[in-house]
Amino acid sequence: MIVPLSGRSGLLLALLLGSAARAGPPDDALDPSRVAGATIASVLVEKAARRLTLLDADGRAVRQYQHIQLGREPLGPKRFEGDGRTPEGHYTIDFGNPTSAYYLSLHISYPDSRDRAFAAAAGRKPGGAIFLHGSPNGFSQRPAGDWTEGCIALDNREIEEIWALVPDDTPIDILP
Template sequence: MPARKTLMILVKMLFLLLTAAPVFAMQGHIPLPEGIRADTILVEKAARLLTLYRDGQRIKSYRISLGGKPVGPKVRQGDMRTPEGRYRISLRNEQSRFHRALRISYPNTHDLRRAQNLGVSPGSDIMIHGLGERFAWLGRHHYLADWTEGCIAVTDEEIEEIWRLVPDGAGVLILP
């Protein structure tokens, strides 16, 4: 085999390993100790990453999809943006069309004030949810496209795990 062709194959393999390794590490099923519960959810929009914490210690991370226009904070209803700020898990929807959903307490007082000053509705119903039947075909590669209306999406299997690990009232910090 010519040296150039061998080199190209090695470069491609290295690229695949480097880009896939973090995904496999996060997507792989690692059993968690029984009864462990998260007290904080950190969402890093730019990294497309949701991480669960307990007493400041990382429990597990998940790749996420965001609203269709993910840069910047949510300002108004229909802007396709995912909010930024401090929130809480305020409600559970077991019958969500996106499999299961945990409602985030958006809008907070800062969001309400900003929307009022602009004379717009801030919107509501921002959730962490699964893919549901309509987007199930995306599978574990769902994070490669931002497709929600402002919510945070994970796979159905991941929302099942998050559902078990995150109690109502847990803190949610969404960073740019």
């Protein structure tokens, strides 16, 4: 019996089959055996440490990714559209976008009501369209340094793994 794959896992399988060179785990990840069968309950981003960690329901690290890249102005929380900063706070990864301008993107629920109120009080827009994502389409590697408009960029093989492991509605905490 053939069971069709759909959604994120089907896309990931197609990507992995077409790209065996990226099949290995990230160099700086935790023990790969912890990923097998793991259910990811939350995501933790530590901006200053340049680290993204996938956590299980007990708060244990299942996988870590070092050297993440942030908005072009990495210090401080995102406040306004165009400020080039990455948000800080508690959000949700609410959907995946396999056809974005960046290799596989997972949307972060910024702005929340507090972010909108802060921006409105200043007569500004809070911005939006904040994602975890890979390289710009057509490029196999990320640009150097902090280059996004506020997103969190990873290597393409890292976002492939995160895409497969992190379901919609997963909480994400972004710390300074």
